[in-house]
Amino acid sequence: MGKIDAKLVELGITLPEAPAPAANYVPYVISGKLLFISGQVSRNDAGFITGKLGADCTLEEGYAAARSCGLALIAQAKAACGGNLDRVARVVKLGGFVNCTPDFTAQPTVINGASDLMAEVFGDAGRHARAAVGAVLPLGVAVEIDAVFELA
Template sequence: MSGQIEARLQEKGIELPTVGAPQGAYVPYTIAGNLIFLAGQLPMWNGEVQITGKVGQDLSLEEGQRAARLCGLNLIAQVKQALGGDLDRVTRVVNLKGFVNCAVDYTQQPKVVNGVSHLMSEVFGEEVGQHSRSAVGAGSLPLNIAVEVEGIVAFT
């Protein structure tokens, strides 16, 4: 289906990746009532990891933000699949949890996770896209990825 959100994506030149298969013994999302609980998404494009390393050691803040944004594109792609292609059904991005693979003394995790937060507002608008969130530093992440983001989205 093509609606307002699809038009906004096209207008802004935002392309969504193809959703990949889970990387372990889990499902990519679970629906409970009017909420979609999204498994952690990686900075992947069409199934291939794009950004690896530790932010603040191997990667700059900006590279970390790009990784977080890419995780967000994968979150949106999963939501689109969960909702049968109709992103206009999203009523609220409720919560995001961002995990940043970073150097031990790195303290800019909130700025890194802004990469996904800004994307949600850009795609869904301020009212629907603003959310609560956590931004946590991690000593390592699967596949040495730079960032992983999970989320909860409300829909009708």
């Protein structure tokens, strides 16, 4: 078992299966040492996590939705690395999109659900650049996040 897999066990985290693409795109692309992961939408065992922050979705629910996106990002990274998450040298950047009302301004707090997860799992290598914006999202999901990782 690798160092990152051991950390996931220590944290009690079970990764979901890496989701298949829902349209005409690939789940990830490796270019040089960079791994670009397509946007992962909020979902759990019951299906998509939907809702609009500032209307019918609480800040805590949004944070949890962002964490679910982070888990899917790590699952995609694991698939891209042939199952070896120790190949991840750094989380470079997260792009966070929050389905929210026009007056909702706590997008960064929502996306912290994924940012905090990256730091928990990858330590200092999980600290990253980031964007957190409001958007209308496909299927009514609460959150979507894409990522760039650096590979060793």
